[in-house]
Amino acid sequence: MKSQIKCPQCRKVVIWQDNPHRPFCSERCKLIDLGQWADESYRIQEASQEQLSEEDVMLINNEKTRH
Ligand SMILES: [Zn+2]
Numbered sequence: 001m002k003s004q005i006k007c008p009q010c011r012k013v014v015i016w017q018d019n020p021h022r023p024f025c026s027e028r029c030k031l032i033d034l035g036q037w038a039d040e041s042y043r044i045q046e047a048s049q050e051q052l053s054e055e056d057v058m059l060i061n062n063e064k065t066r067h
Contacts, residue, residue, distance in 0.1 A: 009033050 003016040009029035016022055024030040052060075 004013050005016050005023055006012070007014055007023065007025035007029050009024055009032050012025045014022070014025040019025075021027050021030050024033060
């Protein structure tokens, strides 16, 4: 049985074996995802420069314990 995975980008089901772009279905999806990660880390960097209020910290801690 060949293991199948869902492309994290477009949700297309792809075969894991012999897939040079795994976990993505294609190089295109891989590049899109990498681009999103770059955006994401940029946003996180920006957010960390802001002062968090006590309420924000409590909300973040609540998020953590919920999982
Ligand atoms: Zn894809």
